[in-house]
Amino acid sequence: MKWFFKMFFKMLRIVMTPFMLLWEKMTxxxxxxxxxxxxxxIDQQCKDLALYQFRTCPFCIKVRRELSRLSLTIPLLDAQKQPQNREELLQGGGRVKVPCLKITDEQGKVQWMYESSAIIQYLHGRFA
Structure with a gap:
């Protein structure tokens, strides 16, 4: 039974991926x-930021839309298909959860911010 659910959700992801990406592009x-x-x-300030994300995660799509709305050029790091990004997220942030914004301050101190709403609020407070 566990195998059935695993395969069901895998197939659902495969079917929904093109629709989610099209929806993101259109909206x-x-x-x-x-x-x-x-x-x-602002581009200079964005060099201290990086967004760890999965391409089809709805919460990541929400954050990417805000990046576009605010005209921010923050590097997008795929933590789903790139093992080095996934490992860096796990080592630095403590867990593989996306979206995650990596914030590096002037002294080199790194802060890992999870939750799409918190990330969007931070971006609006800093760049809007």
């Missing part, structure tokens, strides 16, 4: 337009 908002100097400053 992603236009980004904020800033002056070039202001956008360059």
């Amino acid at each position: 992603t908002p236009k980004g904020v337009v800033r002056q070039p100097a202001a956008q360059q400053l």
Whole structure:
């Protein structure tokens, strides 16, 4: 019975993946337009951030839409298909849970932020 449920959800993921990615593509908002100097400053600040994510995770899609809305160029690291990203997430954050925003401050101290709502709130507070 366990095998049946495992296969059922695997097939469901395979069938739903194209629809989820199409939905993301169609509903992603236009980004904020800033002056070039202001956008360059924000791009510089984004270099201290990284988003660990799965491509078809609905919560990751939610965060990626906000990144687009705020015109942020934060590197997206696939923790599902890239073993080195998954291992870094596990070692640094303590668990493989996505989305996870890695925040590195000026002193090199790293903070791992889980939960899509908390990540979006942080991004709005810092960049909106």
